[in-house]
Amino acid sequence: MPEAKEKKSVTVPPASPPPAALGKIDEGSQVSRRSFFSWLSIGWIAFVAATGGFFTMMLRFFFPNVLFEPVQTFRAGYPEDYQAGEVDLRWKGKYGTWIVRDGEGIYALSTVCTHLGCTPNWLAAEQKFKCPCHGSGFRKTGINFEGPAPRPLERFRIVLADDGQIIVDKTKKFQQEKGQWGDPEAFLKV
Amino acid sequence: MEAFKHLIDTLSKPTILVSFTFIIFFFVFPPTDWFEKWHKKLKFDGLWSVKSFWIITALLVGFFVTGLSDPDFRSIMLKPDNVPIAGLIFLVFFFTWLSMHQAYNNDKLIDAGKPVDEQYDAPNDKVLVWPDLVYIELITIILFSAFMLVWSIGLPAPLEEPANPSESPNPAKAPWYFLGLQEMLVYFDPWMAGVVLPSLIIVGLMAIPYLDNNKEGSGYYSFKNRKLSIAIFMFGWLVLWNLLIVIGTVLRGPNWNFFGPFEFWDSHKIEALTNINLSEFVYVKWLSTGLPGNILIREIWGMILLLGYFMILPPLLAKTWLKNLFERLGVARYSLFIVLILAALTLPIKMYLRWMFNLKYIISIPEYFFNF
Amino acid sequence: MSEKKGLLKRLAEGQVWTSIFRGGGVPKSRRQRMMVVLNSVFLHLHPVRLPKHAVKLKFTWCMGGLSFFLFLILTISGILLMFYYRPTIEYAYTDIIDLAEQVPFGIMREIHRWGAHAMVITVWLHMFRVFMTGSYKPPREFNWAIGVILLLLTLLLSFTGYLLPWDQLAIWAITVGSNMARATPFIGSEGPGAALLAIGDINFVTMASDIRFALIGGRFLGEATLLRFYVLHCIGLPFIIMIFMAVHFWRIRKDGGISTPV
Structure with a gap:
């Protein structure tokens, strides 16, 4: 409870980053966040595709190319x-x-x-x-x-x-x- | 003796046996108050007393012992792979009785305002796992191991002739626990009986806790407060599963014909099983026009029937007969529930249609492997 | 008294014994008995204390425990059978005969076979008991679903084992079973909808590319079928069922132990 009261009395807008970090990230933060998310989605898509490909391989494994069957x-x-x-x-x-x-x-x-x-x-x-x-x-x-x-x-x-x-x-x-x-x-x- | 055997053979005709079971079942396990009234009037509530237990056990044992003097019955029952079935019949009866016996006791306690048998005063009434539980486990394991040893020494595991792909045994039976499925295969196309219905059984079983939103009766045996759910489960478990297994084991003989339990398995028994599809009933028998060439026109009647069964019947029931249930379950639960129930009921419906009218498929499109 | 201790007592207080069994001596006090369960990796499957009806056979029927015990029996006897059985059409049938006639104490196959039948029954009865006591109700809904999967896996294990003796019973049960797979909608070559997955005259779901083929390793039952079912029976399905069993047992404890009236 005392902490909450303290926070109320501070007038800094909550959305702004801490002062120490301001100088370094502020400039590129919008861009890098956006690009970060697009990289993330590319990463996820690649991951899902790779997993899917791997399971397809596993499935295909059950269908051999050559069959040894009696003469038809x-x-x-x-x-x-x-x-x-x-x-x-x-x-x-x-x-x-x-x-x-x-x-x-x-x-x-x-x-x-x-x-x-x-x-x-x-x-x-x-x-x-x-x-x-x-x-x-x-x-x-x-x-x-x-x-x-x-x-x-x-x-x-x-x-x-x-x-x-x-x-x-x-x-x-x-x-x-x-x-x-x-x-x-x-x-x-x- | 011969008269008795003949009587049993007659009663074992599928139409008689199954109809009798269906009729009597809901008076034994009453799902609603109306059934419960009759349940009491017919004195079926006495079925779960200790006295009835001994009477029914004696009757079952007596039936098996006298039955074994008959060579035909003996050859079915003493076939090694069928021995578990004989055990299953007794076990299922015993445990059904045991659970219902305790359930009725608890119902009486609840009526009298007393706590149920399983009620305990946590944490004072707790017992220690060591030694109270581990000793029971040890003794059970020892006794059960001894039982398995005796069984294994006494009864050699079956081994038939070496595999011969050109000669199916007659009758060719699945492992006994799949005989219920094999029985379904007679009435349904394989994609229904082998794939869709088994999947629905699995889904339906898994859905039970999510469909049954009745909070009563958790953690103790009881019947009164959960009549409907117990009646439905018992119907599926006792009738649609175990009864079908027994039918498949005892009553199905060569060429998959029906035989009485004391009837000789004559592989030349001739039964007229010429089956006709619904479309043939409509166009050939009633309209006498011959089957139309267009598949859609040919099968439209079956499709209407099936759509009506699964699309129109559920809302109709929700408005009328199952109104209370619909209100209790809500739309989502009710929809799943009614689809599962209707799907399960297609089995007895198709069994009867086959037995009474030799109806094969309601929709039959062999061109696309779609038969229902 | 302390001057003359018996051999057993001295053993029980010696370094070796106490290093294995913590707690010292025969557990007599309530605290010691609780520690026995807490300190043992095997007994830890159980809670320390239970409601009193949980130890009554009348309530539990002991069917879940027996199912697990049967699984252990089947695992051990199954491993023993693997020492003699060769999954090829040439040897499978004769190896089964040898198991009864040439191997000392030739009842291992009997134990395995009857144990499998018994396990099907105990699993059913366990499910029946859980239903009748309403033990699937919240918070145990999910564990009931796991239990249904375990039931299915038990049946599949039994079914895959049926093929291995390669006798008449085996191949016709598998013929029927695998032909059911062929009727699966869309992915079975004779299932509804399979004919729709085609471009012109080329069918994609045929006898050589459908689910039945994957199951039996060919268009007809043969060597590949026996091997596939052998691997499924001995490695694949037991591996899966053990994972589900672990979840099942874990969830029993996490969902509050055996169900009790509220």
């Missing part, structure tokens, strides 16, 4: 190896593909359920693919009709090689809901 293309024998009206399971284990032949031709279905990636089972008696994880069901064509699967099974590119063998290329996919099943490479006419 395979030869699946001759069209005569497949019987009309049957779902062929021989490439299911090794390449994750069902090859189906119907009256008109052959197509290659992905064995990955479009819901959450389990492998459905082909139930021949009921003529459907049934996924054991969440109960999605697909018809022989790959069209989803029961359970939670949001879209039909994907089809792979299927073509004939020069020697007459079937080549299935899993890197190229055809999705029914995008109208890609009509593509000539999605279906092998025989």
